[in-house]
Amino acid sequence: VSTQSTGRYYITNNLRLNMAEIDWTAINAKLPTGSDPTSKARRKKMFQDFDNGNGILSLAEVDKAVRDVLKIDEMFNSKPAIMRAFQIAKNSTKSKYESGDDYIELREFKYFLLSLRQYFEYWVAFCRTDTDGDHRISIEEFKKARGMMEVWVGKISNIEEEFKKIDANGGGTILFDEFCTWAINKNLDLEDDDDDIAM
Numbered sequence: 619v620s621t622q623s624t625g626r627y628y629i630t631n632n633l634r635l636n637m638a639e640i641d642w643t644a645i646n647a648k649l650p651t652g653s654d655p656t657s658k659a660r661r662k663k664m665f666q667d668f669d670n671g672n673g674i675l676s677l678a679e680v681d682k683a684v685r686d687v688l689k690i691d692e693m694f695n696s697k698p699a700i701m702r703a704f705q706i707a708k709n710s711t712k713s714k715y716e717s718g719d720d721y722i723e724l725r726e727f728k729y730f731l732l733s734l735r736q737y738f739e740y741w742v743a744f745c746r747t748d749t750d751g752d753h754r755i756s757i758e759e760f761k762k763a764r765g766m767m768e769v770w771v772g773k774i775s776n777i778e779e780e781f782k783k784i785d786a787n788g789g790g791t792i793l794f795d796e797f798c799t800w801a802i803n804k805n806l807d808l809e810d811d812d813d814d815i816a817m
Contacts, residue, residue, distance in 0.1 A: 640692060640742060642811040648688050649731045665727045674721035677704050680730070692742075693734070698753075698794045699741040703733035739808055740801045743770060744794055754791035757781050771804035 650660035668675050668683040675683075677700075685694040693699070707730035708722050722730050747763040748755050760767075760781050764774060774780050784792050784800045792800075800806075 640811070645690055645693070645735070645738075648690060649735055651728055651731050651735070661728060661731070662724065665724050668727075674723055675727075676721055677701070680704055680722065684734075693738050696738055696741045699737040700734065702737045702795070702798065703730055706733050737798065739811055740798050740806065741794070742811075743767075743801065743806060743808055744797050747797075754793060755797065756791055760792065769809050770806045771801075 650657040650664060652658075664687065665675070667687045668679055670679055681694075681697070681700055684690060684700060688694075704722065707726045708719065710726050710729050711723070712719075714723075744755070745751075746766065747759055749759055749762070750756075755763075757778070761777055764777055768774055781792070784796050786796050786799070787793075
């Protein structure tokens with residue numbers, strides 16, 4: 619299996635194949651995001667399983683728990699999605715701890731799980747478009763993926779202009795953060811995912 623790397627992230631041919639074969643129903647079942655008593659109890663227990671005992675979650679704890687607690691390998695290999703979900707969740711409420719804004723608290727954990735599911739979907743879409751695995755989408759890759767992306771976001775009238783709008787820093791390629799901004803604005807929805815996740 620050939621492996622390409624950019625910085626600290628890696629993607630293999632096998633991982634790209636797996637991104638086309640996601641069991642979304644199984645993933646949703648592992649994320650207790652509902653407001654019912656059973657979901658709340660599962661979520662509290664899961665937070666405790668993530669936690670090292672101090673009542674707050676670091677990025678390292680979250681990353682490890684995605685592998686060891688959630689046991690979702692595809693998600694564990696999606697480091698940018700985990701990072702983005704963590705950053706958003708930890709800043710979602712004002713912490714009562716002195717250093718709490720750098721960590722996820724129990725009251726932020728539901729939002730983290732919802733964000734993790736959402737940004738994992740965006741990461742899968744990004745990887746399906748980024749066919750050479752360099753963690754950047756080129757204009758050539760974007761054009762080739764047009765039909766696929768129009769299923770996700772609707773009609774794209776001018777593919778080159780759309781690319782330029784997404785490429786916010788003008789670097790000539792689309793980075794994951796830029797892709798996420800576009801995906802949110804376009805309400806991107808993969809055709810094969812299971813949207814039946816409790817909010």
